Each structure stands twice: as structure tokens, then as C-alpha cells.
Amino acid sequence: MSRVPASTEARLLRRATWRLGLQVGLSVAAIVVLLSGLAVFMVLRSQQDDVTTLLQQAVSQADDVQDPPAGVWLAIQGPGGLTATPGAPAVLPDRAALANVAETGVARTDEVRGGGAVYQVYTQRRDTQLVQAGLDLRSNNDERERLLAAMLVSGGLGLLLAVGAGVWLGRRAVAPMATALGMQRRFVADASHELRTPLTLLSTRAQVLRRHLQRGDSRERLTAEADGVVADAGHLADILEDLLLAADVRADGLTTTLDLVDLAARAAAAGTPAAAERSVLIEARPTVPALLVRGTHGGLLRAVTALVDNAVTHARSSVAITTRRAGTTAVVEVSDDGPGIDPAVLPGLFERFSSTRAGTEPSPRRHYGIGLALVSEIAERHGGHVSAGTNPDGGALLTLTLPLADAGQ
Structure with a gap:
């Protein structure tokens, strides 16, 4: 497309x-x-x-x-x-x-x-x-001349008013088209951003599997690699399903009860290899055994993972993922010991295609800051919100807040 x-x-x-x-x-x-x-x-x-x-x-x-x-x-x-x-x-x-x-x-x-x-x-x-x-x-x-002059003046004014009214009506008529085009553009951008990593992993696993087949490796080794391809394909299908659900304004989709503590642990595990390459330690700090929320597994996991990835990118040595309850809401706090967030960047931190990223100085190269924007949209779809600030140690603090599945639990 x-x-x-x-x-x-x-x-x-x-x-x-x-x-x-x-x-x-x-x-x-x-x-x-x-x-x-x-x-x-x-x-x-x-x-x-x-x-x-x-x-x-x-x-x-x-x-x-x-x-x-x-x-x-x-x-x-x-x-x-x-x-x-x-x-x-x-x-x-x-x-x-x-x-x-x-x-x-x-x-x-x-x-x-x-x-x-x-x-x-x-x-x-x-x-x-x-x-x-x-x-x-x-x-x-x-x-007769006075009548013609009056009609000419009133006709001219009527024409101007008609054009103005036509432009106004035109804008109202074109607004749904603009919304549709915007949704199309957003879906393409979301899909491009979200599918890049799983497609790369799937391609890599497929190439590794082909090399194993060419070398005639053991059945157990081939089975393990094939299971990895199937798992990556399943992850890719989950992402596509969540993207399509987000694009369908008629869909609700918040029918599954999920444990936010478990999702945070999964995000920490998924981010550990990349963090290790940067000598960054990820630590999950649950304060309660479980935090049940309603939503889509793929969407919430992507949201928490994006917050962790952002923190790993800017951390010096450590990232902490704290899950806690605040009244009738579940809270995931992702903090790092990096340089923090520039106040000038903070107002547009969760906007799409931001020209700067949290904790970095503006550069001539344009950055497509869509990851945190997607976190904000996922949070809104789940009735919550995401915010950014500074932790006591001076690093960045990103907070995801969601309503609990049962406020009386």
C-alpha cells in the first residue's frame, strides 16, 4: 500500500x-x-x-x-x-x-x-x-436601475456567503475523509514500527533453520529452531491482531483479564538480552502479588516493553520496573539512571514522529518517535494514561496507569 x-x-x-x-x-x-x-x-x-x-x-x-x-x-x-x-x-x-x-x-x-x-x-x-x-x-x-443595482449587490454578497458556506460545509464533508486518511497513515506507521522487530527475528530464525537443514543437524536442534519460528510467527500474529483491533473503532476487545505484574516480568525478561549488551541491569520490583486489569495481552505487553526499551536505551547502568496498586488503579513505573528528560522535550514526548527522544539532545537526523506515542494510545484504549517525569535519582520515570479489573479486589 x-x-x-x-x-x-x-x-x-x-x-x-x-x-x-x-x-x-x-x-x-x-x-x-x-x-x-x-x-x-x-x-x-x-x-x-x-x-x-x-x-x-x-x-x-x-x-x-x-x-x-x-x-x-x-x-x-x-x-x-x-x-x-x-x-x-x-x-x-x-x-x-x-x-x-x-x-x-x-x-x-x-x-x-x-x-x-x-x-x-x-x-x-x-x-x-x-x-x-x-x-x-x-x-x-x-x-428599474435601482432594483438591478440592489440585486447586483445582494447577489454579490449572496455569492460570497454561498462560497463561505460552501467552504465550511466542504470542510465538514471532507473531515471524515481526513480522519480516514489519518487513520490509514497511523495504521501504516504503527504496523511499520511494530512489525519491524518481529519480522527481523522471524527472518533470522528462518535463515538459521535453513543453515541447520543444510548442515543436516540433529532432529532435536531442528525442532527447537522450528519451535522458535512458530513462536515468533505467533507473536507476529498477536501484534497484527492488536493493530487491527486498534484500527477498528467499533471493537472493544477489553475482554481478557491480565496480570500486570506478570506482563512486567515478561517485559523485563524480553529486554534483558538487549540490556546486557549495554551493560544495563533490569530489575522487576513487584509490590503486590498480582494486579489484574482488563485488556489485550499483545497491546499491554507491547506498551510495557516499549517503556522498558526506552529506559534501557537511555540508562547508564540500571532500569527498575515497579508494579504497585494506587487506589482503584494499577501502576507500572519504569525508571532509569540516565540523564533524565529534557523539559523542552517533555510536552511532546508522547506525540507521534517527535523530532527528539527522551534523554537526548536534538540532532539533524529526524527520529520517528512513535514507540511512546503507541504506549499512550494503548493506555487510552484501556482507559488509562501514561506520564513522564523525573525520579529522585535524576533519571527518567515513565508511569503507566490502568484501571483495575475489579475496583473492590
């Missing part, structure tokens, strides 16, 4: 978020434009109907040209000649429209421009007269 760098994942997620936000924003913008266009069309249609109705009523009710409705100019052409409302614009009356209606007898509506204004003119034959009414459309046009 190929891994995508975290920075690349972050870029892809940001790009997906913005793309989704823009798509939502553009969709909303298209809807706003469509509704705005429909609203403008309805307003313009309403204005046109109102103007037409006003002019038709003015023509049908006009007895003379002296008292037209507000904003309307009248003209009447009869046997006695053409009369018009005093003060009418120079382009009114529209003589061409009067001549056309006189000839055809069909009423008509026209637009006349002049003097920087637009007039709508309605001409109709009425008995022996031709009556014409004209209305200045500037107020209607001004109202």
Missing part, C-alpha cells in the same frame, strides 16, 4: 474543500441569478402592464387635454384640429402614430425618444377623434 505524504494529503484535502465550496457557491449563484432574472422580468412586466393600463385609462376617460393624470400628456385630434396638453415635450404628440391610427383605425403603442427621455405613447381612435396619451418613463427606468 503506497503512502501519500501528509503534506500532500493536506493539500489535496484543502483543494477538495475549496473545490466543493466553489461548486456550492457557483450553484447557489446560478440559482440566485435565475431567481433574480425572474424577479426582474416580473417587475418589468408589472411596470409595463401598469403603464399600459394608465395610458389606456387616460385615453378612454379624456374629455379634453387640460387635466391629464400625473405625468401624462394628452393630445386630441378632431374635426377642429389638434390640441395638446400645455407644456408637453417637443416630441409629443407623436404625429406619425396619429396618422397611422387615422388610416388603419387600429390602436397602437410606441416609444418616442427626445430630450434625453423616453416616452411611451398610446394612440386610439375614439368616435371621430384620435386620442393620444404619453408618459415619461424616466421614473420607471430609474426604479
